Amino acid sequence: MAEQAFVTLATNDNYAKGAMVLARSLRNHHTTRKLVVLTGPQVADPCQSVLKKLYDEVRVVDLLDSGDTAHLAMMKRPDLGVTFTKLHCWTLTHYSKCVFMDADTLVVSNIDELFDREELSAAPDPGWPDCFNTGVFVFRPSLETYDKLLQYSAEHGSFDGGDQGVLNGFFSSWSMTDISKHLPFIYNLSSIAIYTYLPAFKQYGGNAKVIHFLGQTKPWSLTFDPEARKIRGGSQDAEASHSSFVLDWWTLYSREVLPLLQEHYGDQPFHSG
């Protein structure tokens, strides 16, 4: 049986930091699967080196020198740049099955059981729950599917301008067909859900397996106070729950990622976060 892998994407140095924390969180929870990161040519060399330490495979994806379908699709829809890069995960055909995870996710429990699921399995999106959220999904690499996806995006575009619109358009029967393809929400717990329905979070959030820092504010864009070991900002009830996950992210980042970055950046200018 071919191997299986967790796959993420980081096209710049900030998302690369996310990918580094994600890799550490997967390893700390003892995954037995391979770790793969797709990066873009903009990611700085020292970051690439750290990614190489943390991932089994670092694949630089440059759509400009990709095969015909990819190139043509991108010419037709230049607005879908990062989206096309994400779709690239379907080309990883040396793996039999993969779980894609956004670089802004954090694993808080072993999730290897996700590989029992079939393509396309994903959790509902809070907001419009008949759409799945593309921050965590199970898929089967296949060049045939990859080509179809590119053609679909070039023809139909994306209703939300990103990969979520494309993938929901393509896998359009998700909400109606097979309950086993509905991942429990705790595998993609968007931090936004904590605010919108706090009682449900209090009831079910204790079983969280993956936290997704969806939206504008990413952990790496917040300020962390290493002395006080806390995030600069308020301390409302919901905000505190959210912050506790951000704090987990920062703890992992400063303990297990920052030292590697400092090592690889050496004397070069480098911003810790």
Add this chain to the structure above:
Amino acid sequence: MAEQAFVTLATNDNYAKGAMVLARSLRNHHTTRKLVVLTGPQVADPCQSVLKKLYDEVRVVDLLDSGDTAHLAMMKRPDLGVTFTKLHCWTLTHYSKCVFMDADTLVVSNIDELFDREELSAAPDPGWPDCFNTGVFVFRPSLETYDKLLQYSAEHGSFDGGDQGVLNGFFSSWSMTDISKHLPFIYNLSSIAIYTYLPAFKQYGGNAKVIHFLGQTKPWSLTFDPEARKIRGGSQDAEASHSSFVLDWWTLYSREVLPLLQEHYGDQPFHSG
């Protein structure tokens, strides 16, 4: 075959207005099913009379003189007052199957096909999408189920303090078991979803069948300007979509409900909204 019915609940005059609009929206879209409203003793007589005009059955539910289980359950959990009243819909055993609808919902298309579904069918809640939203659900009246529900609520309470917490606790396998019990989100389109994921609303919202004015601000608590035929307030993009549904609600209210209320209130003091 016993008959089938749409059922709603209105324990005070404001929610009664919602129930009146709901009934008109169901009739205007040519439902072939019966309409039932559960009311409380606080609903004013003229309102009760108008409800009698619009509904096939108006049932005054007073838990204080209910059977033993109901009474005991309520003594144990006085905080769950309105919730217990909603659960009362399971006692409507002269119907073979029912669809419960919150009084703050508006039907914009015939939805009789919902009676093809089984108990308990409901749409996901935006916010925590592994919970179903209890604004629209298909159920089978049964005194046995009713007693079990009361016992469950008395023992476990409600994680959110309302009927949604109780029903999700009781029908706890909803998110994992049977896709046919997942109603499409367009059967319970919470106005909140328009704001959180506008592109999805623009893509799928055109097929809306039921609008749910979930949350603090209800249509009847907004101010309507009958001259300009618009709601007083801003006109952002998302807000405008939302407002257009509020406007639909008000149009129905002022054309088809207000005249009935004025007739029944006669010379008594009465607030139009």
